[in-house]
Amino acid sequence: MTKQIHINEASQYVDQEVVIGVWLADKRSSGKISFLQLRDGTAFFQGVVVKNSVSDQIWEIAKSVHQESSMYVTGVIHEDSRSHFGYEIEISDIELISQSEGYPITPKEHGIEFLLDNRHLWLRSRRPFAIMKIRNEMIRATYEFFNKEGFIKMDSPILTGSAPEGTTELFHIDYFDSDAYLSQSGQLYQEAGAEAFGKVFSFGPAFRAEKSKSRRHLTEFWMIEPEMAFMHQDESLAIQEHYIAFLVQSVLDNCAYELKILERDTDQLKKYTKLPFPRISYDEAVELLQKGGHDFKWGEDFGSPDETFISEQFDQPVFIMNYPKTIKPFYMKEDPKRDDVYLCADLLAPEGYGEIIGGSERETDYEILKQRIVDAGLSLDEYQWYLDLRKYGSVPHSGFGLGLERAITWICKLDHLREAIPFPRMITRIKP
Ligand code: 4AD
Ligand code: MG
DSSP: OOEEOOGGGGGGGBTSEEEEEEEEEEEEEOSSEEEEEEEOSSOEEEEEEEGGGSOHHHHHHHHHOOTTOEEEEEEEEEEOTTSSSOEEEEEEEEEEEEOOOOOSOOSSOOOHHHHHHTHHHHTTSHHHHHHHHHHHHHHHHHHHHHHHTTOEEOOOOSEESOOTTOSTTOOEEEETTEEEEEOSOSHHHHHHHHHHHSEEEEEEEEEOOOOOOOTTOOSEEEEEEEEEETOOHHHHHHHHHHHHHHHHHHHHHHOHHHHHHTTOOHHHHHHTTSSOOOEEEHHHHHHHHHHTTOOOOTTOOOOHHHHHHHHHTOSSOEEEEOOBGGGSOTTBOBOTTOSSBBSEEEEEETTTTEEEEEEEEBOOOHHHHHHHHHHTTOOHHHHHHHHHTTTSSOOOEEEEEEEHHHHHHHHTTOSOGGGGSSSOOBTTBOOO
16 A cells, blocks of 8 residues: 655655645646645645646546645655755545635735634645744744753643732633632742742743734733742843743754745844843943934833834844833842842844843842732732742742743744734634
């Protein structure tokens, strides 16, 4: 029996006959030859059907098969230096499994809302395919990196009573007779994990009821949140930059085909594997903005245009360190040299992409933290367990959160976060 393979294995079967289960992505036919663009989820490549080399019945199928029909094709693999992929199949037999009728996403251009309404189908197209494969590689590389560095993965709960990142963007839910929220961040639980296991990370969804219709905000996104005991902020920054460089290198090493589909400049990406990344203070960032003609005062938070401007001044990711206390959450540690800023940093991605990481050293003092919780208007009852972490063996510890879709958007050079997640959730979109 002829061996069944996947398209991405084609290089191992040159000049051999194989069977592949495929969908038809697109088709071009003349009187004598038919070019079928095939996909099987591992790659796209071309199938060639020559009228004179196949039976009339197979030629008829090749001519009449519609976009997104499913079939088994049998044929011999050849090298094809003209295509991205490098191989094609000369088809001798086709077994049609299911003929597809009126597939809505035709090869012509479609508007973004139409494509998002059809996201369940749009995922099959080349560009979403490439982006999702890169997303998968970044998730794989994340586990590899933190494993290698001695972290254990610890899952944070999704249903929670805490609001680490402020109470304005919470999704509230009825939880039997009490209130609960969808998690904004797993951080507080990772801090408990750090005192139990030393170095931990979580990878899970985060929910924010963002009212803004921005290209950088989803209401549901995925976050990687490492937390390290016995670690100060400067050491955490070193881990962050090594992690980012590792992500970029892994995508360069393992997603060359996908980067080609997206026409991403790989020389540009290679620059982001060079360490260290530049570090500037919030104060210096404010100066940059003011010199660049931005109307910005010390103490304000950066908006997207400010972040874009700052990140465009650097050709690598840049850390902005030590933000004013008034614009950051309650759990951060005060800079011992200054009482108006925290020991924290955001990492801004280059090419104008803005914040991809937020992180800090954490406050370790019981009384200070207790006061901060009260000042933030949070309930001490809800946070007693978090305060306990400062009561029983408090240690210096630091952590950070990487927004996966933000990082994908930058590495793939996309215009909008909605393309970086399979089924985006935004203020105006919950379907499909
Ligand atoms: O800066 P944020 O709010 O920090 C935290 O949640 C900390 N608890 C993380 C930590 O220290 N463990 O969010 C972290 C990252 C941001 O830098 C951004 O990349 C991403 O999460 N992010 C969003 N991504 C998509 N849509 C949104 N609405 C996002 N909000 C934050
Ligand atoms: Mg932030």
